[in-house]
Amino acid sequence: MLSIVPVIIAGGLGTRLWPLSCEETPKPFIEIFEGKSLFQKTMLRITPFLKEGGSPLIVTNKAFESLCRKQAESIGVTQFYSLIEPCMKNTTPAIISAAYFLAHKGDDPIMLVLPADHVITPFDKFVEYINxxxxxxEKGHIVTFGIEPTGPKTCYGYIKRGESLGEGFSIDSFKEKPCKEKAESYIASKQHFWNSGIFMAKASVFLSEMLKYDPTNLNLIMSSIDQSFTEGQKVFLEAQYYDQIISNSIDYTIMEKTDKGAVVPANIDWSDIGTWDAYWDHQDKDDQANVLEGQVSAIDSQGCLFISKGVEIVGFGLEDIVAISNGNKVMITTRKKAPELKKIIESQEKEKVSKSV
Structure with missing residues (x-):
């Protein structure tokens, strides 16, 4: 059996969890999940795949590398390489950089590509799906994991399965985040899964498919690795080439086009914790279905999420309200409206820029 190298993608700001997730401490690094961050939980769950002397590969950027290393070391993980992007890009440059880096070492392992900010439980069951x-x-497929949907969610992309491949299915098509009516039709068909964004493939297969579908950006990625410089376990990608790379997702660049795609259905509790409502859904609740953390009180209130890392929060006579404080920043919305937070934050940032010009 080929060796498995876990590749952790640790970038992005996660503005949907503002104000706890911010430029200084993005979503993967907020320590509010049983005292650990999602990044730390991801690092801990990959240990079964590290053979003696093996180590994971972290793809991150200059702003987050020190956070990655500090949080990893605090849970006893010290041996890993960081590929450090000079600027934030999408998943295609991150994954293909990792593939070329591993191939450049003379290896052709199976890459287990995991975002740093997902919840996966129970993980021992997920290990069975990984097997x-x-x-x-090993047969040359690029495999993704299709989460068995529990309802017509509109915040996830979907994967429609094709013919059986024994251990999984071929991929018929990828579907963008749907409206509720379309999501309901996907659920009714029993042929669609949530798109987890988790992948497994040989490094050589990622590279051969990139050569087929996006050779220009592959050459830029290869040049950024070839011209990189190493400082201990840190590999700094060359900005001259990396800055020119078009920022696309691996779904768009390869998975929607390749005939090597496969999906393994996974019946697990999974979430990318992309909204405060999703966070509420995955936390322990009191007898009124409230999630309460920090200096907070919920009086005659149901289904609320209150988190205080700053000013005290007191809620009275409320239902399905989200109230988060961090330092001098406070955000209040409904759980239903919480998925729209990213647009609001981006709009405010644009307004600040326009006022400063």
Whole structure:
């Protein structure tokens, strides 16, 4: 069996969890999940795949590398390489950079690509699905994991399965985040899964498919690795080339086009914790379905999420309200409206820029 190298993608700001997630401490690094961050939980769950002397590979950027290393060391993980992007890009440059870096070392391992900010439980069950996916990856497939949907969610993309491949299915098509009516039709078909954004494939297969579908950006990625410089376990990608790379997702660049795609259905509790409502859904609640953390009180209130890392929060006679404080910043919305937070934050940032010009 080929060796498995976990590749953790640790970038992005996660503005949907503002004000706790911010430029200084983005979503993957907020320590509010049983005292650990999602990044730390991801690092801990990959340990079963590290053979003696093996180490994971972290793809991050200059702003977050020290956070990655500090949080990893605090849970006893000290041996890993960081590929440091000079600027934030999407998943295609991150994954293909990792593939070329590993291939450049003379290896062709199976890459287990995991975002740093997902919740996966129970992980021992997910390990069984990884073992299934490994068999497909060894045959040259690029495997993703399709989460068995629990309802017509509109915040996730969907994958429609094709014909059986034994351990999984071929991929018929990828679907963008749908409206509720379309999501309901996907659920009714029993042929669609949530798109997890988790992948397994040989490094060589990622590279060959990138060569087929986006050779220009592959050359830029290769040049940024070839001209990189290493400082201990840190590999700084060359900005001259990396800055020119077009920022696209791996779904768009490869997965929607390749005939090597496969999906393994996974019946697990999974979330990318992309909204405060999703966070509420995955936390322990009191007998009124409230999630309360820090200096907060909920009086005659139901289904609320109150988190205080700053000013005290007191809620009275409320239902399905989200109230988050961090330092001198406070955000209040409904759980239903919480998914729109990213647009609001981006709009405010644009307004600040226009006022400063």
């Amino acid at each position: 299934q996916a490994t068999k497909l990856a």
